[in-house]
Amino acid sequence: MPAAEVDIDIALVQRLLEDQHRDLLGLPLSLVANGWDNVLVRLGKDLAVRLPRHSAAAVLVANEIEWLPLITPGLPLPVPEPVRVGGPTDYYPFGWTVVPWFEGHPAGAGDPIDTTVAAETLGGFVAALHRLAPMDAPLNPWRGGPLEDRDDLTMKRLRAVQPLLVDGGVSPPALADAWRRAVETPRWDGAALWLHGDLHPMNIVASGGYLAAVIDFGDITSGDPATDLLGAWSLFGSADRAVFRSAAASLNDPIDDDTWQRGRGWAVTHSLAILSDADSPAPLRTCALRALREASTA
Known part of the structure; x- marks a missing residue:
């Protein structure tokens, strides 16, 4: 910190x-x-x-x-x-x-939520947010760009946290394969869209079993919309992930397979960054491990 x-x-x-x-x-x-x-x-x-x-x-x-x-x-x-x-x-x-002030708790901790409804709600939020960004939108070197720019650091982190991965039920070889496929996916070649930049479950507020707010826009930037798809792996299983994907595409063009693959890559690189930081709080580390389990098997 x-x-x-x-x-x-x-x-x-x-x-x-x-x-x-x-x-x-x-x-x-x-x-x-x-x-x-x-x-x-x-x-x-x-x-x-x-x-x-x-x-x-x-x-x-x-x-x-x-x-x-x-x-x-x-x-x-x-x-x-x-x-x-x-x-x-x-x-x-x-x-x-x-x-x-938004009453509730982080979606990644606390009382259970209706994940199917949450998937549709969060997908709709992403679809509404991902509008064309202006040329002078904030720059963020850590979000929105090509995954290959993060390749060396991501693999270094993967090797460093292998014991944590194994203890958490994640196969390091399967995770490395998922990352490699994401890195080798064609880059985003569309217009730069608005991005939250840090849309993990601890930045999503839930109340009464449903999503209630999205917070912490400090990483707001523009670029590849795949950046904001990481919650699909850190918050949802495969069935609800499909609901999220459909809802996230409802107001824009459909999420193509390349963008979805890069989204999985963002879930991997973001979650490894969390695990490699000793100051990451326990609930955030739990979300990161879940994302890595989902990303390495989906």
Whole structure:
């Protein structure tokens, strides 16, 4: 996990609100998460304050501030479009946001969900999101590009986590074969489409057995739509994966076999990155292992 460049606590959030959004003072504050990039503090019942921990994360928050209002219309699930924006100060150097609070739990942890309904819902979300992106959409060297650019690093990670794979019921040779087939699949040659960039089950909120929101658009970028298909392997089995594929194509051209194969490749490379990081939380590692099991057998 990157080192924090600033200490963030309730007192800091209280001070920021007092200086920039005084009408929100008086709402109770509680620390919810101290993540890889951001600290999340719940504000009252319906809001949360999202504060970058380091300068790289501040760039991601700036992207959300600029672009989320443009892509939110037409999406079938709520997303954390900022309702307030805060600026840097002499005691906190980054921009920050106040966003909606979504009740529930990550789709990859907590109470069971109806996976068939979830597959259709998430597929519909992906279809609605994957619209033509403008030329000045945010750049992200880690998302949306050719899988072969990630080949060496992915294979290095696969070798490094082989004991974890075996313990988790994943065949390393079968996984390597799935990755190789994805890398050898023709590149995306269509227009660059909007991408969430990190659409794994811990960034999908569920409530009452159904999907309720999609969060954390820090990796928002444009490029190959296969990037956003990784949830098909980390959240669903084969039958529900077919439901997802059909729903994800319903508003756009059908998802062709090459794009689907690259989507499996994204599930592999993304999940291996999670497993190779000792700071990855246990629920996220569980989702990653499931994705690798599914990807190596599907």
